[in-house]
Structures are given as C-alpha cells and as structure tokens.
Amino acid sequence: MTQPRLDVLAIGNAIVDVIADADDGFLAEQSLDKGSMRLIDEAEAERLYGLMGPGREASGGSAGNTAAGLAALGIRTGFIGQVADDQLGAIYRHDIQTLGVDFLVEPRRDVGATARCLILVTPDAQRTMNTFLGAAQKLDASAIDHAAVADAGILYLEGYLWDPEGPRHAMEAAIDAAKAAGRKVAFTLSDTFVVDRHRADFLRLMDEGRIDILFANAMELAAMTGEDDFDAGVAALAPKLPLLVVTHGDQGAVAVAGEERARVAAEPIERLVDTTGAGDLFAAGFLAGQARGLGLEQSLKLGAIAAAEVIQHYGARPEKDLKALAGGLL
Structure with a gap:
C-alpha cells in the first residue's frame, strides 16, 4: 500500500459558529433545553440571532473542529464539507485553509445559505446549540473526490451529517472508496438524537466491517447499547468494532481494541469555560496519535490534552500550541 498524501480526511458539516453568553433565564424564555443541540430553520436562526447578546464568529462544525485540531498537531489533514458561495462560506473556507487544512469542496450558489450554529454559553460552561444546517446538508456524492479519499490514511466521518439523505449517500460512497483502498474509517456518533434516529444503520456498518474506529461519549454509548452502566455499555459495544x-467527561476516557484496553484520566484544568468542541478535539488528539503509530494509552492522552485546552476558552478551535502541550508524545 502506498503512503497516503493525507493522514486524515474528515467529512462533516461546514458550519460557522456564533457564540454568546446567556443565563438560565434566557434559555427558559426561549424554551431551550440547556446543553442540547436542536436543528432550526433560517427564519428561527435570524430571530434567535437578533435576541442574542454580543457574540463572536468562528468556523466550526464537529468534523471541521477535529480537522483544525489535527492540523494544529502537525497532522496532514483534509476536509470535505459544503458551503454556499456567500460571505459566511468565504469566511469558513479562509479560516480552515489558514489552519493548514486542505478544503476539498467548491462553494455552490444553488444550496441556500452557509450553515451557522448559534451557541449560548451559560455560566456553568454548558453550551446550548441552535443549528441551521443550510448548505451543509446539501453535500452530495458528486462532491466526494474518491482519489483524495483513497489517498488518506484515515477517513473520519461526523455522525451529525448522517441525518440528511444526500450527505448520508456521500459518506457511504466515501466509506466504499476508503475500504477499496485499504484505508481505515473512523466514525463519531455525535449526539444521542443521531443514535436514536440511525442506530440500525450504525449497527449495520459495524456488522459489515465498515467502521474501524468508533468515537462515542457516555450518553451516546448508553443510547447505542441500552446500557446505563458505562462499563457494561463498553463491554456490549467493543466486540463489534476493531x-x-x-469519553466519560471528567472521569477520562477508555479505548478498547480486541483484548487490549486502555484508560486515561481527564487532564487537570484551571477553569472550565466552555465545553463546546471537547469531543471534537479529543478525537483530533486520539487520531493524531493513531496517525503517528502510537499506542492506545498515548493516543488517549493526546485526546485528553487537546480536549482540556479547548474547554478553557470560548470556541471549539485550539488557541494554545497543541504540539507544545503534547510535549514528547508526537
């Protein structure tokens, strides 16, 4: 097998995040469930944006955040996600490319507006996300460069994007291209609502051997397995995957590969500010370790380091030098 041009190629929603502070009273007034993610239409996005306090814009999206973290760790990374030919689309492409990520999809004028996520952060650092998917859900199979997929060591897929039919077909095509080239496929479950809607599909992918690495948090694990006990859930799901x-919040994270099992504690932090992107950056650190041939424990450690950095400031992209924080691990 030839050496890949990219270490990781990520596919996901290309979303511009708008982040603002809010209190519990505001969430209650808007009937928002704290810590949740809901999908909204363009009209609701405009309405809620008008009520939010001062915010800041940053390119986001789950897999896009992971791609940014990977690039910050010195990993050769590409990204596939659909943007519109509009101002936010230009901002998204510029931001991700300046980070060193190859952006592999052309903007389109026939897909509506570029997606945005309105993120309300309460004083307890919980984030409540209101997402207008817009152009992101118009990604279709024609946007998948099969040669680029075949030339990436790991294909990383965002569960959020499995929901709309077009992107789902696009990701299935990408999985086929990766498997035909003998590459690995990594998948993140993204959210419990994604699991609830597509559990049968995800189990099918596992049974067919089309997922090599699966990322989940404790709530998604419980939704996937029906097991409320964390260890029981891991024991139920691990045999289905290589x-x-x-991840288990402040209790750390676990990785299981056959008979091999590793666990690391969460990294200490000075102050919890915003949990947005914690799972995304954890995946970045872990995949960076795997791309560099590190073991499970070292890869988990890198994930914990990257996650700890991002939860100590607003936004889902790293602000400190992740390579320096990683020390001698990479």
Whole structure:
C-alpha cells in the first residue's frame, strides 16, 4: 500500500459558529433545553440571532473542529464539507485553509445559505446549540473526490451529517472508496438524537466491517447499547468494532481494541469555560496519535490534552500550541 498524501480526511458539516453568553433565564424564555443541540430553520436562526447578546464568529462544525485540531498537531489533514458561495462560506473556507487544512469542496450558489450554529454559553460552561444546517446538508456524492479519499490514511466521518439523505449517500460512497483502498474509517456518533434516529444503520456498518474506529461519549454509548452502566455499555459495544473509544467527561476516557484496553484520566484544568468542541478535539488528539503509530494509552492522552485546552476558552478551535502541550508524545 502506498503512503497516503493525507493522514486524515474528515467529512462533516461546514458550519460557522456564533457564540454568546446567556443565563438560565434566557434559555427558559426561549424554551431551550440547556446543553442540547436542536436543528432550526433560517427564519428561527435570524430571530434567535437578533435576541442574542454580543457574540463572536468562528468556523466550526464537529468534523471541521477535529480537522483544525489535527492540523494544529502537525497532522496532514483534509476536509470535505459544503458551503454556499456567500460571505459566511468565504469566511469558513479562509479560516480552515489558514489552519493548514486542505478544503476539498467548491462553494455552490444553488444550496441556500452557509450553515451557522448559534451557541449560548451559560455560566456553568454548558453550551446550548441552535443549528441551521443550510448548505451543509446539501453535500452530495458528486462532491466526494474518491482519489483524495483513497489517498488518506484515515477517513473520519461526523455522525451529525448522517441525518440528511444526500450527505448520508456521500459518506457511504466515501466509506466504499476508503475500504477499496485499504484505508481505515473512523466514525463519531455525535449526539444521542443521531443514535436514536440511525442506530440500525450504525449497527449495520459495524456488522459489515465498515467502521474501524468508533468515537462515542457516555450518553451516546448508553443510547447505542441500552446500557446505563458505562462499563457494561463498553463491554456490549467493543466486540463489534476493531477499536472503540469512549469519553466519560471528567472521569477520562477508555479505548478498547480486541483484548487490549486502555484508560486515561481527564487532564487537570484551571477553569472550565466552555465545553463546546471537547469531543471534537479529543478525537483530533486520539487520531493524531493513531496517525503517528502510537499506542492506545498515548493516543488517549493526546485526546485528553487537546480536549482540556479547548474547554478553557470560548470556541471549539485550539488557541494554545497543541504540539507544545503534547510535549514528547508526537
């Protein structure tokens, strides 16, 4: 097998995040469930944006955040996600490319507006996300460069994007291209609502051997397995996969590959500010370790380091030098 041009190629929603502070009273007034993610239409996005306090814009999206983290760790990374030919689309492409990520999809004028996520952060650092998917859900199979997929060591897929039919077909095509080239496929479950809607599909992918690395958090694990006990959930799901990685909040994370099992504690932090992107950056650190041929424990450690950095400031992209924080691990 030839050496890949890219270490990781990520596919996901290309979303511009708008982040603002809010209190519990505001969430209650807007009937918002704290810590949740809901999908909204363009009209609701405009309405809620008008009520939000001062915010800041940053390119986001789950897999896009992971791609940014990977690039910050010195990993050769590409990204596939659909943007519109509009101002936010230009901002998204510029931001991700300046980070060193190859952006592999052309903007389109026939897909509506570029997606945005309105993120309300309460004083307890919980984030409540209101997402208008816009152009992101118009990604279709024609946007998948099969040669680029075949030339990436790991294909990383965002569960959020499995929901609309067009992107789902696009990701299935990408999985086929990766498997035909003998590459690995990593998948993140993204959210419990994604699991609830597509559990049968995800189990099918596992049974067909089309997922090599699965990322989940404790709530997604419980939704996937029906097991409320964390260890029981890991025991139920791990045999279905070559490699299962599960984060458990401040209790750390676990990785299981066959008979091999590793666990690391969460990294100490000075102050919890915003949990947005914690799972995305954890995946970045872990995949960076795997791309560099590190073991499970070292890869988990890198994930914990990257996640700890991002939860100590607003936004889902790293602000400190992740390579320096990683020390001698990379």
